[in-house]
Amino acid sequence: MSPILILSVFLTYFLVLIGISYLTSRGANNETFFVGNRNSKWYLVAFGMIGASLSGVTFISIPGTIIGSKFTYMQMAIGYIIGYAIIAFVLLPIYYRMNLTSIYTYLKDRFGVATYKTGASFFLVSRVIGAALRLFLVADILQVFVFDAWNIPFFATVSFSILMIWLYTFRGGIKTIIWTDSLQTLFMLASLLFTIYLICTNLDISVGSIFKEIDNANLGNWFQTEDGNAKNYWLKGILGGMFITIGMTGLDQDMMQKNLSCKNIGEAKKNMMTFSIILFFVNLAFLVMGALLFMYLYDNPDSVWNWMENGGKADRLFATFALDEGLGLGIGIIFLLGLTAAAYSSADSALTALTTSFCIDILNVEKKDEAAQKKTRMQVHVMMSIVLLVTILIFSATADQSIIWKLFGWANLTYGPLLGLFFFGILTKKKVYDAAVPFLCILSPVVIYIINENSKAWFGGYQFGFELLGINGLLTFIFLWILSYVKPSKNQVAQS
Numbered sequence: 001m002s003p004i005l006i007l008s009v010f011l012t013y014f015l016v017l018i019g020i021s022y023l024t025s026r027g028a029n030n031e032t033f034f035v036g037n038r039n040s041k042w043y044l045v046a047f048g049m050i051g052a053s054l055s056g057v058t059f060i061s062i063p064g065t066i067i068g069s070k071f072t073y074m075q076m077a078i079g080y081i082i083g084y085a086i087i088a089f090v091l092l093p094i095y096y097r098m099n100l101t102s103i104y105t106y107l108k109d110r111f112g113v114a115t116y117k118t119g120a121s122f123f124l125v126s127r128v129i130g131a132a133l134r135l136f137l138v139a140d141i142l143q144v145f146v147f148d149a150w151n152i153p154f155f156a157t158v159s160f161s162i163l164m165i166w167l168y169t170f171r172g173g174i175k176t177i178i179w180t181d182s183l184q185t186l187f188m189l190a191s192l193l194f195t196i197y198l199i200c201t202n203l204d205i206s207v208g209s210i211f212k213e214i215d216n217a218n219l220g221n222w223f224q225t226e227d228g229n230a231k232n233y234w235l236k237g238i239l240g241g242m243f244i245t246i247g248m249t250g251l252d253q254d255m256m257q258k259n260l261s262c263k264n265i266g267e268a269k270k271n272m273m274t275f276s277i278i279l280f281f282v283n284l285a286f287l288v289m290g291a292l293l294f295m296y297l298y299d300n301p302d303s304v305w306n307w308m309e310n311g312g313k314a315d316r317l318f319a320t321f322a323l324d325e326g327l328g329l330g331i332g333i334i335f336l337l338g339l340t341a342a343a344y345s346s347a348d349s350a351l352t353a354l355t356t357s358f359c360i361d362i363l364n365v366e367k368k369d370e371a372a373q374k375k376t377r378m379q380v381h382v383m384m385s386i387v388l389l390v391t392i393l394i395f396s397a398t399a400d401q402s403i404i405w406k407l408f409g410w411a412n413l414t415y416g417p418l419l420g421l422f423f424f425g426i427l428t429k430k431k432v433y434d435a436a437v438p439f440l441c442i443l444s445p446v447v448i449y450i451i452n453e454n455s456k457a458w459f460g461g462y463q464f465g466f467e468l469l470g471i472n473g474l475l476t477f478i479f480l481w482i483l484s485y486v487k488p489s490k491n492q493v494a495q496s
Helices: 003-024 030-038 042-064 073-097 105-110 113-145 154-169 174-203 207-216 234-250 253-259 265-299 303-309 314-324 329-362 370-396 403-414 416-427 434-458 468-483 490-495
Strands: none
Touching (some): 003 113, 003 174, 042 174, 042 253, 073 234, 073 253, 073 416, 105 416, 113 154, 113 253, 113 370, 113 403, 113 416, 154 329, 174 253, 174 265, 207 265, 234 416, 253 265, 253 329, 329 370, 403 416, 416 434, 434 468
């Protein structure tokens, strides 16, 4: 596909999103931006959350992991379902009972201002990292397949991407996101299914025999049960999937902001459980597509050269297949729509959530009048866009591994303290010295990082997988338990 055609597809797509933004943001106010006037349809939220949860990371990176880990990613997908059930029946009832706009307000009521600010700050750091990595992924594809041909620098590519998001989110916020996410999920799933169909047709594989052919290619193993020290051991995968879901969804303002826009707790629970089941099968379909992509490479060795010319990275395999293989204009367009939908359905809601959290949790914007709230919100929205731009440029200089693993690696460090804080508050009635909590929440990831870096030497070859997030949360929980027995002096209490 020519760079001009690729860019035309992107621009047309964004014009549609801007049109949706115009329709959904009429008469919008601050409550519309933050919680969608608490009037979102649960099934619309559930469908849109699929795209927001998967993002461009799943769309590009997960198919590329097949060659190294086969279908063992499904171990995590099983853990996801367990995690979503905990969110639906433990966390959501708390959020709705307290009528929260920002979920971190819970920490203020339970522990105090310092803990509250700490939780919100950890979210801001976590989400900036996650959103930046997701946007980097789609900007990288744009750069390689479009803008390099015109000698346009990567800085301009990233700026263009963020500007597009800002244009359709700055007025309607979460209300607009609910609708644009649904459209983007539709495009993403259509792209996924069409690609599977096209590869099956090319390889002369019937739909009913897909899994048999994948097994014959020695790519279909779901569970790694032999080496308990390996990162992808089955129990680590399931536990890791559960902890990641609780941390990156249940304790994440971005994902919970959509759920809190539902009319009531009953609809929010239906949304969460329906979404979790659908997401399991969507993850499976992405792995099927990844296996088929590698089977296509086996059958078409010349295609490897195209892939190598585009960097030979797993993250670029799908893009090479769709845009460089001469398989027709249809696959190229549907890939672009799917990639754009997957990447931006996550990034747009992240920008909205970052703006919401910073306004409410850091600036206490709810104490201002409506006009002042709107002015502050607009300024923060611009500021967060610039923060994302800078972070993407930093990551572009260090992107030396598959995006999906880097994203989860950072999450293990930054979401762990949130996990410990919330569940210490939920499972115990103990009080802690509020001013000391920030130091414990910084100490825990540092300790976990050191343990992870030395695990093979210290624990007989043991390598941590995604269960590390849960261990991080447990360590924070233990620190808080110990802190609960430390009685601050009257002087310390007065200063805090």
